[in-house]
């Protein structure tokens with residue numbers, strides 16, 4: 316069986332347009348209270364990192380942990396909205412899907428707390444000592 320392979324040359328105009336849609340989506344996600352909370356937490360991480368004078372690796376790990384939680388919260392909102400759109404009535408499966416999506420945020424937040432404990436913990440301990 317022959318397979319036709321279509322090669323599409325990367326168009327920077329299209330990539331730019333997609334980036335615009337993504338930026339619009341990020342802006343729209345800020346209409347959600349939970350997303351705003353995680354964005355503020357992320358900004359707080361930046362301020363604390365600066366004040367504690369973290370090294371490059373510590374900056375990288377904390378920024379990845381905080382943006383993972385933020386992204387998971389946006390995806391959780393997407394799933395909640397999607398489920399309410401396709402099935403506005405109450406149904407155990409809708410509840411299960413929404414709970415699983417919230418569980419993903421829970422795992423990411425748990426990881427971020429561990430990262431915060433490992434990186435900020437000793438520095439704050441030193442400051443207080």
Ligand SMILES: Nc1ncnc2c1ncn2[C@@H]1O[C@H](COP(=O)(O)OP(=O)(O)OP(=O)(O)O)[C@@H](O)[C@H]1O
Pocket residue numbers: 349395402403404405406407409410411413414417
């Ligand atoms: N249609 C539904 N059928 C069954 N259970 C649902 C349904 N909608 C929500 N639930 C249950 O209620 C929980 C909360 O859902 P909801 O969509 O209200 O999220 P939320 O975290 O309260 O978000 P928000 O505060 O943005 O409204 C779900 O995790 C699920 O357990």
